[in-house]
Amino acid sequence: MSIPVALALLLGAAPVAAGNDFEARVHQAKMAEAAATGPAYQKALWGKIGNPTTDAYKSCLASNHDDKSPFTLVLDVDAHGKPQRIAVQPATPVAACLASQFASWMLPAPPASPVPYPLEIDFSVTP
Secondary structure, three states: OOHHHHHHHHHHOOOOOOOOOHHHHHHHHHHHHHOOOHHHHHHHHHHHHHHHHHHHHHHHHHOOOOOOOOEEEEEEEOOOOOEEEEEEEOOOHHHHHHHHHHHOOOOOOOOOOOOOEEEEEEEOOOO
16 A cells, blocks of 8 residues: 555544543553553552552442442543543443542642553452
């Protein structure tokens, strides 16, 4: 295929808004976690929210008939640690409950890059 034809095909494709697709956001978060600053941020994050996350998850399970279906939570963290654009898939009642908990929390300030800082958390209960 010639370059002009390939370029025309690319230009004609419907653009996907960067960061709006759930899977793309999860991928961005995994890339941020794997970056040089990722491990230190994860340590600070879980040092601050580890117990509150466990408590919130247990509370959400108890108020939603112990639905232990796995789900993924994805969010952006602003420069001050405020969670934004929180989304869950699948959107179960337990997942929605936990997302509402995260909305009210302040997380540790993230690394300077990327902005906003993407974060994803997989929730599943194994026997």
